[in-house]
Structures are given as structure tokens and as C-alpha cells.
Amino acid sequence: MDALSPKKQPIALYPGTFDPVTLGHLDIIRRGARIFDHLIIAVAENPGKSPLFSSEERASMIRHEISRLENPTKSRIEVIIYNSLLMDCVESQGASVILRGLRAVADFEYEYQMAGMNQQINNKIETVFLMADSVLQPVASRLVKEIAFYNGNITPFVPPYVVQKLQEAVTRKKSFQD
Template identity: 55%
Template sequence: MRIGLYPGTFDPITLGHVDIIRRAAILVDRLVIGVAINRDKGPLFDLDERVSMIEEEARKLSAETGTEIVAHPFENLLISCAHDVGAQVIVRGLRAVADFEYEFQMVGMNRSLDSSVETVFLMADANHQAIASKLVKEIARLGGDVTKFVSPTVKQALLAKFA
């Protein structure tokens, strides 16, 4: 069984993330969405809220793709998380060239820790390249419409946070 791990903070999950999940799901038999617990980032949504939003999107995508998609919180090294879930592949989404520089360094470090876990990059769809969770939160905080960037469920969660 090919198991992939798509890690991120997902604060919140955006349509860009959903696009990467949908496309990654056709590459593996099981896709684990690694929900990073990163206390340094100070997320808007707590872990349970982020996992809940991901699980809702995962249910729809699992039905659509036929691939098992699950959420898995983690606070350890990414390569350790890959071991924990049995992933042979780490999936990373790229929006722009700036993303690649950071990701390139991460791949080098992860390969130094365990060369048996491969990293696969998926370019964001052109319609989603500008979407960043940080920007979505800022738009929502300032009263802008985030309909183009997140699912209706996530939009409602953002509205509730900034009400």
C-alpha cells in the first residue's frame, strides 16, 4: 500500500490545499493529512478545529477519489511523522518559486534523516497560486469576502472567529 503524507498547519485549510489533496489522492492508496502543531505560529484555529475542518473536506474528497484520506496531528519531526504513519512519500504543494527554495532545503534535511522517504512536489493550480492561509485570515479579519479561497464550512468558521 502506497501511503502519502501531506503536512501543513492548515490554519485554515484553503481551496489550494484541497486542490493538492485531490491531486495527491490519485498518487497513493492512503493519504494522511499531517496537521502540524506549531506553537510558534500561534494559529487562529486550535488543533481540534483544524482537524475537524480537514476531516470534513477529507470525507468529500475520499468519496470523490476513492482514496482513504485521514487527518493526523503531529508535533515531532516531519520525517518521524512519516515513519509514524507508514508514509513512503511526502507531498508538498508549491505556489511560487519562493516556496521552492524553502522546500528544497527541507528535502535535503529529510533525505539526510531518511533517504527512503521520497518527497513529491505538486504545483498549485493557476487558480489557487495566490491563496495563502495567512492572507485568507487577513481578508476575513478585515471583513472581505473569502468565498473564492475556502469552502463554505471554513468561511463560516472564519466569520465566527472574527464576529
């Protein structure tokens, strides 16, 4: 291949808990899909985090939001659920890039350490970081859930479909606690 030949973009995998998916996550998904030919959104089962939504519910919310994207973009995005070491998931999907979003310095410190560990496991897989949109930098799933639990306005942080699903889940959780 000569220097002028078009180079095929690698497959990227964007892992996360996405409990729930936020506008920040969706921004990274949209931007990642513009960069990579194929983007895999990998929803972690991670029972250690005690998610509000099941992995299938989280994947379903992401699929719903992806279906609303423009056709050339959404056709290059796939959503999977994984319950393994991230690097095993990346390799099994044929990806060579891990896509991560960064909101703040605290994210960078954690992600830098994770990228270093991942590189020790497989140095052929690169980690690419995208900075969060400045408007979305403070948005975090755990904060959105807390705001929703106390009946606060979450519409600036998650899409309408997720607002509905989150309100339903919070209502179920509150009724279970009573």
C-alpha cells in the same frame, strides 16, 4: 515481481498547519489521493506559528471537506494531528513519501531546502511536489486570515464551511481584543 505486475503505491503524508484549510490545500489533497493509495493529512500543532484555530479544529475542518469528496477518494484519506519532527511522524505512519504543494518560486526555495534536510535525516523517504492549480497559486492561509479579519470576501479562497468557521473565529478574536 515482474515488470508487468501492478506496483502498490506508497503511503504519502501531506503535512501542514492548514490554518485554515484553503481551496489550494484541498486541490493538493484531491490530486494526491488520485496518485497514492493512501494519503495521510498531517495537521501540525506548531505553536510557534500562533494559529487562529486549534489543531483539532483544523483537523475537523479538513475532515468535513474530505467527507464531501467522492467515496473512492475519501476512503483513502486519513487526517491526523502531530506534534513531532516531521520525519518522525512520517516514519510512525509508515509513509514513504512526503507530499507538498508549490505555489511560487519562493515556495520552491523553502521546500527544496526542507526536502534536502529531510533526506539527510532519512534518505528512504521521498518528497513529491505538486504544482498548485494556476487559479489557486496566490492563495495562502495567512492572507485569507488577514482578508477575513478586515471583513473582506474570502469565498474565492476557502470552502463555505471554512468561511463560516473563519468568520466565527475572527469575531471571537476581535471581541477578545476589545
